[in-house]
Amino acid sequence: MTVDTSDYDNDPSAAQDIVLDAGWVDIEGRAAFFCPKHAAVAQFPWKLIREAGHFSIADFARLHAAVYGQAVGDALGVPYEFQRRGTFACTGMVGHGTHNQPAGTWSDDTAMMLATLDSLAENGGRVNTDDMLAKYRAWAKSGEYTPDGTVFDIGNTTSHALATGRGGTDEYDNGNGSLMRILPLAFTDCSDDDIRRVSAITHAHRISTDICVRFIRIARILLHEGTAYSRTEVCKIANIPEDLRFCERRQIQSGGFVLDTMLSALWCLVNTDNYRDCVLEAVNLGGDTDTTAAVVGGLAGLLYGDAGNPWEEELRGTELLETLIAKAAINLPGLHPRSWEVETLRKAGKTARYAII
Numbered sequence: 571m572t573v574d575t576s577d578y579d580n581d582p583s584a585a586q587d588i589v590l591d592a593g594w595v596d597i598e599g600r601a602a603f604f605c606p607k608h609a610a611v612a613q614f615p616w617k618l619i620r621e622a623g624h625f626s627i628a629d630f631a632r633l634h635a636a637v638y639g640q641a642v643g644d645a646l647g648v649p650y651e652f653q654r655r656g657t658f659a660c661t662g663m664v665g666h667g668t669h670n671q672p673a674g675t676w677s678d679d680t681a682m683m684l685a686t687l688d689s690l691a692e693n694g695g696r697v698n699t700d701d702m703l704a705k706y707r708a709w710a711k712s713g714e715y716t717p718d719g720t721v722f723d724i725g726n727t728t729s730h731a732l733a734t735g736r737g738g739t740d741e742y743d744n745g746n747g748s749l750m751r752i753l754p755l756a757f758t759d760c761s762d763d764d765i766r767r768v769s770a771i772t773h774a775h776r777i778s779t780d781i782c783v784r785f786i787r788i789a790r791i792l793l794h795e796g797t798a799y800s801r802t803e804v805c806k807i808a809n810i811p812e813d814l815r816f817c818e819r820r821q822i823q824s825g826g827f828v829l830d831t832m833l834s835a836l837w838c839l840v841n842t843d844n845y846r847d848c849v850l851e852a853v854n855l856g857g858d859t860d861t862t863a864a865v866v867g868g869l870a871g872l873l874y875g876d877a878g879n880p881w882e883e884e885l886r887g888t889e890l891l892e893t894l895i896a897k898a899a900i901n902l903p904g905l906h907p908r909s910w911e912v913e914t915l916r917k918a919g920k921t922a923r924y925a926i927i
């Protein structure tokens with residue numbers, strides 16, 4: 571990394587006057603990513619790092635909101651998994667229920683998504699399926715990527731694939747187990763074949779791999795177009811014959827079949843205009859509540875941002891999330907590589923805050 575010291579010296583008193591929206595800083599020779607919302611408050615001698623080819627502030631914000639969006643959707647749905655539609659009403663973050671977990675606990679969906687993200691970070695944004703498999707196994711065996719170090723839910727196809735090293739190819743191996751962990755690929759420039767290979771680690775049937783490709787295309791459209799995205803285009807990419815806006819709720823299946831999960835998630839997305847309504851709708855569809863809400867929660871997160879998510883503070887394991895997001899932000903090539911500009915700094919007369927990784 572190149573360290574720019576011409577504009578702001580390594581002077582603690584200067585740090586008192588400057589607040590970054592978000593960005594990289596150098597603290598005593600260590601690179602750290604600054605995030606104003608979740609960073610631990612600290613005072614250190616620091617330097618601004620200007621580095622081409624990394625995430626922009628906007629990219630970081632969207633990755634942050636997508637990861638939290640999925641984790642919160644997952645945690646909202648965990649207490650209601652397998653419950654039938656209409657037998658409950660989810661209105662916020664609660665604990666216990668189906669898996670008897672404390673409120674704010676994410677499940678396998680988010681743990682495996684974090685493993686995907688971590689692998690991409692450690693491989694400079696490139697797909698390394700051996701490394702991903704190793705990280706998925708570390709989750710299943712040792713509870714990596716979880717708030718408590720425990721695994722309380724794992725799908726049959728995933729379990730078998732992690733044990734044998736071969737993804738399921740049977741038509742019955744089309745649960746939503748690869749869709750629920752695929753989102754981080756949208757933050758890289760990986761190819762359709764890469765996406766298929768990542769799905770195939772556990773879910774190698776064409777239906778699963780094809781849906782993962784479509785899902786990442788949709789996520790990339792949302793990343794580029796934001797809330798002005800075309801709902802018709804999203805439905806077309808999903809290969810849905812009719813516009814989901816005109817489907818009735820009773821037509822939406824919300825079980826564990828990967829196609830149902832994508833359709834129910836997109837139905838929630840295109841029929842709402844904010845994060846809260848979107849994920850509550852997903853949970854209240856019943857069935858595979860945590861996965862439907864996790865899948866659409868990631869999309870809604872990147873679309874509506876951290877500010878749209880009312881439950882980030884109620885999530886458990888946020889230190890782990892912050893560490894992995896910052897690690898990814900430093901190591902991924904970025905969506906729109908560019909240099910950091912000094913103009914991103916503004917004077918605010920507050921103490922600078924940093925996330926140290």
Ligand SMILES: [Mg+2]
Nearest residue numbers: 677678679860
């Ligand atoms: Mg789950």
